[in-house]
Amino acid sequence: MIFEILYKYTVLLGDPLDKASLVSALRGSEGVFMVTVPVKQPIEVDGELQDEVMQGRNIIEAAKQNGVKFLVSTSLPSINKISGGKYKNCFHYEGKAMIEEHVRSSGIPHAFLHLGAFLENLWNAQSILKKTSTGFTISVQNQTPQDIEAFTWVGRQVPAAALALLKSYLVQGDSSVANKTYPLVNEATSYADLARRTGQVLGVEVTFTTAPESGMAFMDEMYAAHAEYSGLYTDTPVPNPGLLALGVEFGSIEEFLKHEVKPRFGVDTA
Template sequence: MARIATVFLSTGLQGTSVVKALLKDGTFKPRAVTRNVNSDAARAMADFGCEVVEAGFDDKEAIKKAVTGAECVFLVTYPFGSNVPEVTQGQNVIDASKEAGVKFMVLSSLPSVSEVSKGNYTKVAHYDDKATVQKYLEASGLSCASVVPGAFLENILRGFLNCPFLKTETGYLMHTMERPGSKSLQTWTGRDMGPAVTALFTQYTSRLSEIDKQTFTLGCCRATVEETAAELAKGLGKPVEIKRIGPIGYEAVDQMVLRLARLRRPGQALEALGVKVGTIEEFAGLL
């Protein structure tokens, strides 16, 4: 019988990476979850050759169907603009997975800024809530692991938080909210999340003691924006200038930027499972 792995947020950057890596590996048959099976992104998912099912985070019955028969689940929760709080999203999927007899779950998680800052920065809900979901998962009785990415390199491509990456007459101009000298973990998410999750799915039975309830940091290096720009410039063969934009007046984001530098360091645990991550210089090929 086929081994099924259900992937939440499958049409997003992380989910798509996981679906493609699972298809390439072939051990598991991915089941892609979306809110709308008729969207272009969902149809593209079906074109990759995987089962596509519909479930919103508020629909416990649909979630139950999405995880029934699955051996593994990849869960990403969605913080902004959802009608369901992020912690409830996670709890709904974890509860349903437990009931359905799922064997192993990987959560895309983040550290709690409130905890790390000892209560000084309490507005970064999209971090704190993921950490709460992680605790809930680890107490649920399900075998599990959490993957913690750094800042997505794809934010540069996406012009995330009004920070576009522009071509100029002589090279490129990179906008950033990061402060000078502040290092943060850099993650080529689209390339590396899939292989990381696939490595965990395919090895959780043989290496359970190394994997169960462990947190795996995913990223290539800690870098300042200046260092990131220099690596991109190498890959692009042209200079990359930096333009800083200040706090945007949205506390969840402004406090996140203040704390980002301290939070995550790349670890060797995924490398030990055979995961090799891409570099910033290589990522420049996508720009």
């Protein structure tokens, strides 16, 4: 006999800058997966900045009001703290580090997923993979061919890790996963090596070049810090053994290139 389990989903509207809407949206929820978005130039409303920290605070407070039992959040460490104040302009890291403090003080059992450099940035947001007359180049500021970066396949690993943690705590009752930080890294290697392997998969020349600084301190300092501290997560083996123990499967860079990059850059996949 074949048993089929059907999961029913209800989509509810909630604005992270409107706590009342979140309280309503999270009603009846036992688990929450939280993602907050950096705000480069937040505005002030009624004496409060409408920034990423407010997003996180609103979600946390709404979750607490609804008696949420477990919260999983994508996050980042404080580069300012890691560098002893050398790199102090990475507001997108500092905001998430501040949200982590709000989560801890809330008393809600939680887990943080610390992400590395997005492999998807080959085409998303920063679009670091660019066409040349002979193939492609990967160009990143403040990185040399020898610098090591921690890379994350966001689209694959974040859902897998978040689901594994939520299932472990809420379904299996494993409290040992709570109140921990899990660096989520597929591989630690250089951008130069990523370029070489991209070329192998695409079948064309892909070079690495160090780009000039962008003039945006938060971006330039981020890349400089990642270069200086080898991707930030050197204290945790790759892939993360804590997540491996939960059954999370980590895709390789070659899998990412084959399934995500090759189709997007007009190369025959047959």
